[in-house]
Every structure is written in C-alpha cells, then in structure tokens.
Amino acid sequence: MSTQESYPIDVEAIREDFPVLDRKVGGDVTTPGEGDDDTEPLVYLDNAATSQTPKQVVDAIVDYYYGYNANVHRGIHQLSQEASVAYEEAHDRVAAFINAAGREEIVFTKNTTESMNLVAYAWGLEELEPGDTVVTTQMEHHASLVTWQQICKRTGAELRFIEVDEDGRLDMDHAAELIDDSTRMVSLVHVSNTLGTINPVAEITDMAHEVGAYSFIDGAQAVPTRPVDVQAIDADFYAFSGHKMLGPTGIGVLYGKQEILESMQPYLYGGDMIRKVTYEESTWEDLPWKFEAGTPLIAQGIALHAAIDYLEEIGMDNVQAHEELLAEYAYDKLSEHDDVEIYGPPGDDRGGLVAFNIDGVHAHDLSSILNDYAVAIRAGDHCTQPLHDTLGAAASARASFYIYNTREEVDALVEAVDGARDLFA
Amino acid sequence: MGMGSDMYRQQILDHYKSPRNYGELEDPDFSHTGENPSCGDTIQMDVRLEDDGETIEYVSFTGDGCAISQASASMLSERLVGMSLDELEALETDDIVDMLGVTISPMRIPCAVLGNQVAKDGAKIHTGDLDPEEYGETITEE
Numbered sequence: 068m069s070t071q072e073s074y075p076i077d078v079e080a081i082r083e084d085f086p087v088l089d090r091k092v093g094g095d096v097t098t099p100g101e102g103d104d105d106t107e108p109l110v111y112l113d114n115a116a117t118s119q120t121p122k123q124v125v126d127a128i129v130d131y132y133y134g135y136n137a138n139v140h141r142g143i144h145q146l147s148q149e150a151s152v153a154y155e156e157a158h159d160r161v162a163a164f165i166n167a168a169g170r171e172e173i174v175f176t177k178n179t180t181e182s183m184n185l186v187a188y189a190w191g192l193e194e195l196e197p198g199d200t201v202v203t204t205q206m207e208h209h210a211s212l213v214t215w216q217q218i219c220k221r222t223g224a225e226l227r228f229i230e231v232d233e234d235g236r237l238d239m240d241h242a243a244e245l246i247d248d249s250t251r252m253v254s255l256v257h258v259s260n261t262l263g264t265i266n267p268v269a270e271i272t273d274m275a276h277e278v279g280a281y282s283f284i285d286g287a288q289a290v291p292t293r294p295v296d297v298q299a300i301d302a303d304f305y306a307f308s309g310h311k312m313l314g315p316t317g318i319g320v321l322y323g324k325q326e327i328l329e330s331m332q333p334y335l336y337g338g339d340m341i342r343k344v345t346y347e348e349s350t351w352e353d354l355p356w357k358f359e360a361g362t363p364l365i366a367q368g369i370a371l372h373a374a375i376d377y378l379e380e381i382g383m384d385n386v387q388a389h390e391e392l393l394a395e396y397a398y399d400k401l402s403e404h405d406d407v408e409i410y411g412p413p414g415d416d417r418g419g420l421v422a423f424n425i426d427g428v429h430a431h432d433l434s435s436i437l438n439d440y441a442v443a444i445r446a447g448d449h450c451t452q453p454l455h456d457t458l459g460a461a462a463s464a465r466a467s468f469y470i471y472n473t474r475e476e477v478d479a480l481v482e483a484v485d486g487a488r489d490l491f492a
Numbered sequence: 493m494g495m496g497s498d499m500y501r502q503q504i505l506d507h508y509k510s511p512r513n514y515g516e517l518e519d520p521d522f523s524h525t526g527e528n529p530s531c532g533d534t535i536q537m538d539v540r541l542e543d544d545g546e547t548i549e550y551v552s553f554t555g556d557g558c559a560i561s562q563a564s565a566s567m568l569s570e571r572l573v574g575m576s577l578d579e580l581e582a583l584e585t586d587d588i589v590d591m592l593g594v595t596i597s598p599m600r601i602p603c604a605v606l607g608n609q610v611a612k613d614g615a616k617i618h619t620g621d622l623d624p625e626e627y628g629e630t631i632t633e634e
Contacts, residue, residue, distance in 0.1 A: 096597065429558035431531045435499055435600060447530065461532025461557070490500055491509075491559075 075388035082471045084121040107441035110479045115467035117310045127373035131366045157372040166296040171354040174321040179287040180210040182306035182321035187218045189334040197223035200249045204229040206259045209450040235262035235411035250280040257289035258418040261451045262411030269300045293387040314374035318367035335360035390419030393468040397421045400481045420467035428491045430462040440483035507563035513552045524614025526630030528602045533557025537611045565607030577615045602632040
C-alpha cells in the first residue's frame, strides 16, 4: 500500500535533499546535534511549526555569504550590485509565486507576525477610531488576535469574532451578521494551524469589500501547502513566513495592494527606506523599500527565492495533494480508537495537520512519550489559547505533515500514541 | 522503537492515577493556587500547621493538568508533612526532581515544580513575606 508509486510526489528523492531527516534522536538535549547516545531515527511531524531545510536552500545562503556578501542598495561595487540584484529578484520571485502584480506589492519582513504588526501599526493605528469595527475569527493565531486586540484597545475600535461551528468551520451566517457598515478590516486565517480548516477567504474578502472594508489574510499555513493566488482572492493584505516553506527563519512576507501600501505611512524609519533627508524633513523610497528600513534580510530573502524554486519544481498542486493524502491517512488511523478526539473538519477536507487529544493523557505527557519514540510533534495551545478555551481543551497534540513525510511515519505516530495509551491505561 | 518512557516510571503514573491527599481542606492555615500556562496545569495546595505555627501537619491538593504536575503535587503532599516552613522554603528544583526519581526534560521543569512553588508562595503569603495582592496566583514558566 505504501509504495512510492502511490504518492503524488517523489518522496524518496525529496528526502535525500534534507540531511536532518537522516538524524537519530533520543539522547542528551543540552548540546545541539546528533550525539553518540542518539539512537532512534527521527520522525519529524512538526512542520506547521517550522519546516526542515533542503540543501538547495542552504546552498543559496552559503553562495551568498561565500560569494557575494555585501550590503544592498548603497554600494556601487560589484558585490553590492550582485547582492542588490539577487535580493530584489527575490521579491519578483515571491510576487510571481502568489500572483501579485509585482515587487512593489511584496514587502519582506521578519515573519507573519511582523507583517501583521506592520499593517496594524501603519494602517490600523492611523485609521481606526471609536465606532469602527475589526472583524476576525475565533480560530486566529495569536499573531493576529493579540495584535488586533491591542490595536483596538488603543484606538477604541471594537473587535468582533466570527464563531467556529462544531465541525471547526466558520459560521458564515455569523460572519454576515458581524461584517457591517462599521467594519474597516476583516482579518482571518487562510488555513487554521489548529483545526486544519481551509477558510473561504475569497468569499469573506468579498463580504469585506461590499462594506468598504479591507481584508487581511494570514497565510502562514496556506502558502507552504497549496497554490495561493492573491488576485483571485482579491486580498488587500496577505502574509506568510519563509521558515514554514523550506526557507530560513527570519524572513516573512507582507503582500499588499500597491495603492493601499502607497497610501500608508512607513512602519519603521531609518536607512534604506528614505529618498531625501534634511535635518527637518524626509521623503520615502518607492515601494516596497519604503517598508524595509535598515539593512534588510538579504541572505534570508535570497534563500526564500531558492525555497520557492524548490517547491515549484515539485508543483504546489502536488504539494497540496501530498498534504491531503497524509492528513486523511492520519485522521483515519487516529480515529480508529474511540478515545481520540480530533479537532476540526473531517479527514478529507482539511490542511495537512491533525490536532487531537486522547482521553486521560494530557497533550504534554503525550508529546513527551512520543518524543521517546523519536516522534516530533507539537503539544500545547499552538498560539490559539482562546480557541482551545472554546474547544474545552487546555492543550492539544498536533501532528503536521510536509513533502518529505510518509505513511510509515504516520504509522510510527500511531504506534507511539498506542504506547502512550497503554502506559496510562 | 518504543523504549517506554523514563519520565513516566511507575511511581509517577501511580501518583497520577491515584493522587494522595486529593481534595480541599476545610480549615487550612493557608491555601494557594497556581498555574503553569505552558501546559495549562493548575494546582491548589491547602496546608494545615501544627500548634507551633511552623511545622506542617497536613497537606492536601486539587488540580488539573499533566501527569508530571499532578504526580509531583501528590508526592509533595506526603513529603511536606513534618517539615518546617523554613525547610519548605529551602526546597529547590533539584530536590523536586530527586523526589520524582526520574529525569525531567528541561521543557517540563515548570510542570514538575508547580506544586512546590504554590506551597512556597502560599507559606510566604501566610508569614507576610509576600504581598497577596501582587502574588494572587503563582505562575511557573519555561
């Protein structure tokens, strides 16, 4: 059943590009890296937290640092020009990947959280006032929830939450109720990092536009796992992180429609984002540089380009198909026991992650025991504390899959869960 | 694979499944609650002192959460009896790990020490060394 032919992608070949997947674990954790006491082959199922990095991406970082490391946009020497071209082309690559109109609409940030904060500060703090509403959902990551919560406190705007129904989907009637003439921003997650729900972001963006509001889509779990077309969604803002899609940490993306980004004031001031400076006044660089103050994430941006090349070589449709295959397989396997509660929609209608609990075993105990089986999952609230309160669970265990994962690894997960169940029986 | 978990030896599981001194005291000399947000563990420790006002006579606890936090509180409820408040104050993380008798991974230390920290803070509020307004609840974090 688990033959290579039955995957939509060549998992075996892909795995060879990821040296860490050969790692053994189980030993001393006080020193990083494999030691003599590490004996068990790693099963890495924590991809929604961060993905592993292929050689091609690490090579891009090495090539930059060993070959043309220089600051961008401020040197006439050859290395600076090479670095500037590569860094700017990374913006073009991202723009093409999500079907933005061009590099003007692609701002490099530190991560999804910073992209969110950029809009919250540069747009929200300026524009929102008492009487305005921001509509978000009960399944938001803290990156979005806490940011809007605090911006609303500071501006006097009201924050509203679209409810999640029993199947882990947004209550669209409730959405229609909440999004009204007072609404200035509708901010929601594309794929839930806890429920695995794939939200109808285009439909909700339409609802936002009908009342003259903007939409902000948190695509942290979507861009790594499926084709995303920001123009088809008609999103006003769209954010994601590089490290969940084979890239390095420290690079994130904010997509914004050009005319909206142009209307916004800068978020960070400093070098690189200015055109002319006197002691009294400054003017701003063109997009996207207006929003990239200081020496930017040069190596990380170039490495993100390499990560996108890698993913597009596989094809995002195929990536999505592989995610869905593993999610459904895990959902079905885990569901074979009555004492397992899986959160979110059914196995055939979800992103590539499964968050669950077993009766009588706390998620952190489960995660510790799984670690003894060399199975790496996430346990906790996954930065969705209010959603966990709604679900009535203090924490949950979450297995999340990516292009290099196999059915055998899901079997290892299920075997380890069985072991935990036996231990606590 | 499947070497069984060192962190979940019989003693831990026994105390988790059959907690000792579980429940609330009717007439505690002090009672305090705490939380470990990383796991969502909660613990309340109720302590009754002997007539000298310094020696711990009886401890009970209630709580909810992971096996490490609950077993640790259960074992502590037995361990503390007969100790002075000064001896309680002197209990450190290493003492709690020794009591549990297993290796606790760094990420799980806040679970392991929650009960102890709650008892210590409760004692300090009782003796006036902590302001209950500021330390209404004990929080252990990574």
